[in-house]
Amino acid sequence: MELTTEQRQELKDVQDIRATTRRPVVAELEAAMHTPIPVLDHGFVRVVDYMGDDAAIVQAARISYGKGTKKVSEDRGLIRYLVKNRHTTPLEMCEIKLHVKMPIFVARQWVRHRMASINEVSARYSELDREFYFPDPAVMGLQDTKNRQGRTGEVGDQVATKILGDMRSQCDAAYDRYKVFLDDGLARELARMVLPLNVYTQWYWKIDLHNLLHFLSLRMDSHAQHEIRVFANVIGDLVAKWVPTAWEAFQDFRFQATTLSRQEIEYVRGHLTGAWQLPGAEVTLTPKEQEELMKKLGLSKPGS
Ligand SMILES: Cc1cc2nc3c(=O)[nH]c(=O)nc-3n(C[C@H](O)[C@H](O)[C@H](O)COP(=O)(O)OP(=O)(O)OC[C@H]3O[C@@H](n4cnc5c(N)ncnc54)[C@H](O)[C@@H]3O)c2cc1C
Numbered sequence: 001m002e003l004t005t006e007q008r009q010e011l012k013d014v015q016d017i018r019a020t021t022r023r024p025v026v027a028e029l030e031a032a033m034h035t036p037i038p039v040l041d042h043g044f045v046r047v048v049d050y051m052g053d054d055a056a057i058v059q060a061a062r063i064s065y066g067k068g069t070k071k072v073s074e075d076r077g078l079i080r081y082l083v084k085n086r087h088t089t090p091l092e093m094c095e096i097k098l099h100v101k102m103p104i105f106v107a108r109q110w111v112r113h114r115m116a117s118i119n120e121v122s123a124r125y126s127e128l129d130r131e132f133y134f135p136d137p138a139v140m141g142l143q144d145t146k147n148r149q150g151r152t153g154e155v156g157d158q159v160a161t162k163i164l165g166d167m168r169s170q171c172d173a174a175y176d177r178y179k180v181f182l183d184d185g186l187a188r189e190l191a192r193m194v195l196p197l198n199v200y201t202q203w204y205w206k207i208d209l210h211n212l213l214h215f216l217s218l219r220m221d222s223h224a225q226h227e228i229r230v231f232a233n234v235i236g237d238l239v240a241k242w243v244p245t246a247w248e249a250f251q252d253f254r255f256q257a258t259t260l261s262r263q264e265i266e267y268v269r270g271h272l273t274g275a276w277q278l279p280g281a282e283v284t285l286t287p288k289e290q291e292e293l294m295k296k297l298g299l300s301k302p303g304s
Helices: 005-015 027-032 054-061 072-084 089-093 104-110 157-183 188-194 209-219 226-242 244-255 262-273 287-296
Strands: 037-039 043-051 095-103 117-120 200-208
Touching: 027 043, 027 226, 037 226, 043 226, 054 072, 054 089, 054 244, 072 089, 072 244, 089 200, 089 209, 095 104, 095 209, 095 226, 104 200, 104 226, 157 188, 200 209, 209 226, 209 244, 226 244, 262 287
Parallel strands: none
Antiparallel strands: 037 043, 043 095, 095 200, 117 200
16 A cells, blocks of 8 residues: 555645544544555555544434433443344434545445445546555465355465466556557546456545444455455444444444344254154254354354
């Protein structure tokens, strides 16, 4: 992640700003503001602004005239109650604005989260930099045959080196061609067509806490693609600093929690009460469903 001297100066200028305010301020997030956190080879996440804190959630839930907070334990209990029972509108009172730089294929997954405001750099207006994402060999997996959307294992050092070399020359050739088109006077909006999906883009992204937690629950999940998951993890760390109590509740009731289907509940209940041993009372799950249930419960299949 390289920044130009001008960009560095711009960051220093905003980092130096000091203001007195009546707004809630979260010291830990303030300290992180305007510092780009590197993600992947050229990407970053930077906190530009935020509104609200844990207390703002409580304040909205209590429709308070003042700060709305009571004892720490009562506030924590209320936030946990809200998150547990999906009473989510008080969480929408908190918002965060991030500056994110990511490869276009990551942006394409990210943009599916519609409940956010985005302003992306225009490749019609500005020339894109010669910045491409190349994966670390350690995350260069093979096509997973079971999970068709995923990867598994590693392609191995030798194959990774060959593929990376090919990727680099392909991207260089594409960028050289892009430059030739620009030199020929072709409009930027057309010249960009030859650039691959791993070229970097950037945007400002503003979202409220409720929708952000939804985004994180999907994109920090192990099913999400590695390249978006690493961004989500960095944002998760920022949220933990920003609203620690809401984050704890999110971990307990959403992210590390699970839902069981009606059949799974009957299966577990049957096992716990011994009812499944009664003739005709057994609820059957297919072996695949049983495996899924074991996974949800953090157990491995007997004998495996
Ligand atoms: C692992 C994974 C794999 C995926 N694979 C694919 C894929 O192969 N192909 C593909 O196209 N997408 C894929 N997606 C994207 C996915 O289908 C969703 O579009 C994405 O996760 C955004 O979720 P969302 O709509 O809940 O979020 P948001 O757009 O942020 O919406 C948040 C919530 O707001 C509400 N909402 C927003 N807009 C509407 C609306 N128009 N109508 C009703 N309610 C609305 C819904 O309750 C929604 O849950 C994948 C996502 C993940 C996490």
